[in-house]
Amino acid sequence: MQPLLLRAQIIDACRRMEASGLNRGTSGNVSCRDGDHFLITPSGVPVDKMTPAGIVAVGFDGHVIGPGKPSSEWHFHRDILQSRPDMHAVVHTHSPHATALACLHEELPPFHYMIAIAGGDSVRCAPYALFGTEALSMHALAALDGRKACLLGNHGLIALGRDLDEALAIAIEIESLCEQYLLARQVGKPALLSEAQMRDVIDKFQGYGRNAHSP
Numbered sequence: 001m002q003p004l005l006l007r008a009q010i011i012d013a014c015r016r017m018e019a020s021g022l023n024r025g026t027s028g029n030v031s032c033r034d035g036d037h038f039l040i041t042p043s044g045v046p047v048d049k050m051t052p053a054g055i056v057a058v059g060f061d062g063h064v065i066g067p068g069k070p071s072s073e074w075h076f077h078r079d080i081l082q083s084r085p086d087m088h089a090v091v092h093t094h095s096p097h098a099t100a101l102a103c104l105h106e107e108l109p110p111f112h113y114m115i116a117i118a119g120g121d122s123v124r125c126a127p128y129a130l131f132g133t134e135a136l137s138m139h140a141l142a143a144l145d146g147r148k149a150c151l152l153g154n155h156g157l158i159a160l161g162r163d164l165d166e167a168l169a170i171a172i173e174i175e176s177l178c179e180q181y182l183l184a185r186q187v188g189k190p191a192l193l194s195e196a197q198m199r200d201v202i203d204k205f206q207g208y209g210r211n212a213h214s215p
């Protein structure tokens with residue numbers, strides 16, 4: 001893919017995050033694999049000020065190619081893209097409902113079949129660690145094992161995809177599921193689907209084919 005096109009797609013993903021209520025201000029960040037390095041949103045730049053040329057390239061060895069400073073959260077983007085060769089895009093957000101659940105250090109249980117969009121029967125919550133640290137990367141990688149999304153304790157949400165569209169679709173869906181779950185919790189105890197019921201959903205999702213982002 002042409003590098004400029006990929007850079008424009010990253011900005012487009014940021015705009016869609018803001019439009020869908022996932023991001024406010026400069027807290028979210030987006031990355032995408034680009035050959036022997038990855039591209040990531042710059043540090044502290046609001047979406048309306050981002051330009052394709054201002055998207056920052058970083059080597060997998062941590063060498064900042066530039067221009068400017070990458071998001072201060074680039075470490076876990078790098079570590080995820082390195083550890084998950086099948087995933088090519090990472091979306092991170094402090095979206096309100098996912099973050100609220102993450103602040104309770106609770107995972108998102110199988111209260112709704114769409115949980116399977118993230119590849120399992122829950123969305124795990126990683127323990128808290130300071131942003132930009134190896135500890136946060138390790139916690140995130142463990143919570144993402146076999147999954148395409150996880151919550152970060154006292155922090156937010158990470159979603160992965162084979163491309164930016166998939167990562168963004170999963171982030172939007174998980175934020176929406178967190179909202180529904182918290183709403184249900186306000187009036188009762190949501191009924192949970194069984195392991196077998198979730199297995200059926202996961203099998204059916206996989207049957208939709210590689211390019212299906214949602215049923």
Ligand SMILES: [Zn+2]
Pocket residue numbers: 027073092093094131155156
């Ligand atoms: Zn963050």
